[in-house]
Amino acid sequence: MMRTFLLALLGFLIFKPVSGFAQGFTNNEKSIILSGDTATMLRVTQITEAEELKVLTTASTDINPKDPLIKVLAQRMYLAMRDVTRPGIGIAGPQVGINRNIIWVKRYDKEGEPFELYLNPKITWKSELLRKGTEGCLSIPDAIGEVVRHHAIKLNYFDRQGKAKEEIIEGFTAVIFQHETDHLNGILFTERLKEQETKAYNSLVGRLNFMQEKLYLRP
Numbered sequence: 001m002m003r004t005f006l007l008a009l010l011g012f013l014i015f016k017p018v019s020g021f022a023q024g025f026t027n028n029e030k031s032i033i034l035s036g037d038t039a040t041m042l043r044v045t046q047i048t049e050a051e052e053l054k055v056l057t058t059a060s061t062d063i064n065p066k067d068p069l070i071k072v073l074a075q076r077m078y079l080a081m082r083d084v085t086r087p088g089i090g091i092a093g094p095q096v097g098i099n100r101n102i103i104w105v106k107r108y109d110k111e112g113e114p115f116e117l118y119l120n121p122k123i124t125w126k127s128e129l130l131r132k133g134t135e136g137c138l139s140i141p142d143a144i145g146e147v148v149r150h151h152a153i154k155l156n157y158f159d160r161q162g163k164a165k166e167e168i169i170e171g172f173t174a175v176i177f178q179h180e181t182d183h184l185n186g187i188l189f190t191e192r193l194k195e196q197e198t199k200a201y202n203s204l205v206g207r208l209n210f211m212q213e214k215l216y217l218r219p
Helices: 002-015 027-033 050-056 069-081 171-184 189-196
Strands: 090-092 102-106 115-126 130-137 140-150 152-158 164-170
Touching: 027 069, 069 090, 069 102, 069 115, 090 171, 102 171, 115 171, 130 171, 130 189, 140 171, 140 189, 152 171, 164 171, 171 189
Parallel strands: none
Antiparallel strands: 090 102, 102 115, 115 152, 130 140, 152 164
16 A cells, blocks of 8 residues: 555656646636737726625735736736726736736836836845835725835746846835735735834934936937
8 A cells, every 4th residue: 555655656746747836727717818809908806896805815826937828918917007097007917807926017217117027926035224105006996005115125036938037126116016016915005004004113314315326318
């Protein structure tokens, strides 16, 4: 019997996927991604809908960067984020009903301020230096708040070509990444507002003198 168990275990180890990523999209996720006209935006989930709130407050799982459906999902997420009636500067999988680790972020820290796609983003370090700024959310209508975030972060992720990358991000762009990765962990910015009410902060006004070199765009 022990020999049978060992053979079964060996078979599991041999055939177990070595990619380290979660399984492919579920049938329900596929139906959402491929619903209606796939050239149009997906609907942005809202906290006002009970089932959608459940998705927004559920932690997401990793995505296989090589999955062919990512291209369709990414495009439809981008269109939802840039809806002319209420454009945003970032969006996460749960905001279109997909609990997978995929986000779009506007890179204000890069020339041309491009929108970029990130797969399986993980914040692995946060600076002790904090900043406060105004935030809103496409999934929370008519709500804004002054949220305390880390000034700088270290991010590990996969790009849309499936290449693993790591970088340090600072300032307002780092804030967007924190907001979107919070979505992947089922955390809304309104929860951060409640959380910071229980904390005390030391102001560094007058003690630190931050500045940034001006970047002149080439004609």
